[in-house]
Amino acid sequence: DADVTQTPRNRITKTGKRIMLECSQTKGHDRMYWYRQDPGLGLRLIYYSFDVKDINKGEISDGYSVSRQAQAKFSLSLESAIPNQTALYFCATSDFRLAGGQEQFFGPGTRLTVL
Amino acid sequence: GDSVTQMEGPVTLSEEAFLTINCTYTATGYPSLFWYVQYPGEGLQLLLKATKADDKGSNKGFEATYRKETTSFHLEKGSVQVSDSAVYFCALIKTSYDKVIFGPGTSLSVIP
Numbered sequence: 001d002a003d004v005t006q007t008p009r010n011r012i013t014k015t016g017k018r019i020m021l022e023c024s025q026t027k028g029h030d031r032m033y034w035y036r037q038d039p040g041l042g043l044r045l046i047y048y049s050f051d052v053k054d055i056n057k058g059e060i061s062d063g064y065s066v067s068r069q070a071q072a073k074f075s076l077s078l079e080s081a082i083p084n085q086t087a088l089y090f091c092a093t094s095d096f097r098l099a100g101g102q103e104q105f106f107g108p109g110t111r112l113t114v115l
Numbered sequence: 116g117d118s119v120t121q122m123e124g125p126v127t128l129s130e131e132a133f134l135t136i137n138c139t140y141t142a143t144g145y146p147s148l149f150w151y152v153q154y155p156g157e158g159l160q161l162l163l164k165a166t167k168a169d170d171k172g173s174n175k176g177f178e179a180t181y182r183k184e185t186t187s188f189h190l191e192k193g194s195v196q197v198s199d200s201a202v203y204f205c206a207l208i209k210t211s212y213d214k215v216i217f218g219p220g221t222s223l224s225v226i227p
Contacts, residue, residue: 004158042204042219043159050212058214090158100211102147106158 003027004107006091012113013081021076021110023091031094031101032074034058034066036087037109043090049074050096081114088112117142119205119218127224128195136190136221138179138205146207148172148181148188153202153220162190162203195225 004025013019023032034046035058045058047066055066063085065077078085089110094101122137140146147166151159163172168183177192188205205218 040219043217045214048214092158096211102208102211102215103149103161103164104151104159104215106160108156108158 004091004093004105006089006107006110008110009108010111012115014115015082017081019078019081019112021089021091021112023074023076023107025072025091025093025105025107027093027095027105028071029093029095029098029105030071031096032068033092033094033104034064034074034076035090035092036060036085037090038087046076046089078112078114081112083114086112086114117146117207117209117216119207119216121203121205121218121221123221124202125222125224127226130197130225130227131194132225134190134192134195134199134223136203136205136223138188138190138218140186140188140205140207142186142207142209142216144209145183146209148179149206149208149215150177150179150188150190151204151206151217153204155201159204195223197225197227199223200225 033048035043049068067075091107092104094104118141149164150162152162153159163174165172165181171180179190202220204220208215
């Protein structure tokens with residue numbers, strides 16, 4: 001089954017550590033996104049990429065960086081983790097060939113805790 | 116700027132009750148509207164969508180009608196089941212090159 005996978009699913013780290021969250025997709029989609037979910041705030045966009053050579057900041061990119069290593073892979077890094085980055089992180093994909101890329105397909109999420 | 120507002124949760128209903136989750140939006144132009152559902156421990160998945168005024172989206176017994184005059188896209192289901200317990204997100208997108216804007220989500224619990 002074509003899918004969006006995220007690793008790790010859970011991560012506990014300490015303040016100041018660098019960590020990387022990885023996202024892979026077998027859907028063949030051109031667009032990939034990183035969101036964070038906090039209770040009562042819905043989903044907020046961190047970064048997005050419309051193709052391998054395209055990287056764009058979302059509404060809350062400070063403290064994060066990304067790398068689009070291939071069409072199928074999009075990694076999110078926290079250079080120096082801080083406690084208020086504790087959240088549930090989702091990777092999503094879409095494809096311009098499917099209704100103009102308007103529908104998004106989400107991975108299962110990574111629960112990150114920064115102590 | 117563009118935004119989506121949803122009724123605050125949590126919403127608790129008994130099985131077979133009627134469900135309405137209100138959603139209103141603020142956006143210029145003619146956005147497409149969506150409802151996504153997030154089951155416990157999972158990512159979001161598209162539930163239904165509508166791309167123009169007066170369109171009705173439907174799936175799994177859920178319906179929502181795109182009302183441009185009231186800028187609303189309320190989610191309804193005639194008889195909820197325990198398996199419908201989830202968080203529901205209303206969302207919009209204006210063009211294929213814009214970002215999706217999500218509402219804050221409404222948590223629904225259905226009790227037997």
